[in-house]
Amino acid sequence: MSGELSPIDKAKFVAAKRAAEFVEDGMRVGLGTGSTAAWLVRCLGEMVREDGLKIRGVPTSTRTAELARDVGIDVISLDEAKWLDLTIDGADEFDGELSLIKGGGGALLQEKIVATASDQMIVIADIGKEVERLGAFPLPLEVIPFGWQTTKALIEETLVSMDVLGRNTTLRMNGDVPYFTDEGNHILDLHLNRIGNARQLSLVMNQIPGVVENGLFLDVCDKVVVGYGDGRVEIRDINAGTVEIDRLDFLEDDNLFTDLMD
Structure with a gap:
């Protein structure tokens, strides 16, 4: 009821x-x-x-x-x-x-x-769900399983030059095993806290090998x-x-x- x-x-x-x-x-x-x-x-x-x-x-x-x-x-x-x-x-x-x-x-x-x-x-x-500036919610990136740890390292290295407050990146899990999307990929969650330039971040993240798509909808x-x-x-x-x-x-x-x- x-x-x-x-x-x-x-x-x-x-x-x-x-x-x-x-x-x-x-x-x-x-x-x-x-x-x-x-x-x-x-x-x-x-x-x-x-x-x-x-x-x-x-x-x-x-x-x-x-x-x-x-x-x-x-x-x-x-x-x-x-x-x-x-x-x-x-x-x-x-x-x-x-x-x-x-x-x-x-x-x-x-x-x-x-x-x-x-x-x-x-x-x-x-x-x-309304925020003044995006980033408190972790930003998901869908990545292919092959070499995902390398992709993760490249993402974290790239975030150093981005206008964000945090750079911690975690692999999404499903219990004790990695989470798989419907397309058979993994998701990396980026704990950024604040995103200063969402357009730049979206463009740059999608250029990293292994990244399929990011969760910024602009x-x-x-x-x-x-x-x-x-x-x-x-x-x-x-x-x-x-x-x-x-x-x-x-x-x-x-x-x-x-x-x-x-």
Whole structure:
């Protein structure tokens, strides 16, 4: 039930619920990965089942694909879709320019490909994800397993000349073994604390041999839908320069909550 949700989960839910209203019949929609994106998939699934919404979803990870199929969304590949009308995804951090850090869920490569193959990208997040400057959240880099320790050393050496506060780099683990992405790669998390020049850092990191992609999403996001624990929602449009305030009410018998709590 909705009363059992924590304030942060309520914030994620209202952001996802409000963002789902941007999805129209017949759209090809990129479906993000992570806890907030999972709320979105649930909301869209309810719209498919209850309202007859017809969309085709392109998931950014195997777990999102499984959830989308479970809730009744027609899942296709990006190659089948070729181009998307809209992608909705979460973020680990976003700033006032709607620059993002993504990849905490381990799907940054597919997420970036899908987002850049869309007419529009909307980010959904709770208010706790907003920062004045990116970098408090570790920046993920997807790297190939071959020679990853050499790649790590090159990254740390390169960071010496970058405008960052920290240079500690760690291999993401899954228990006692290295984490593998859907593409069979590893993730190195860069604990930078503060990123002074995100554009320069993104460009330089992607030039290092072994690095597949980084988790900085720059000039990709068009809108951010920010949720609060009391049901308030802000829709910030970077292109129009507008901020819209809305509020969503919670219903104790909401089918979506009931499904989630099962």
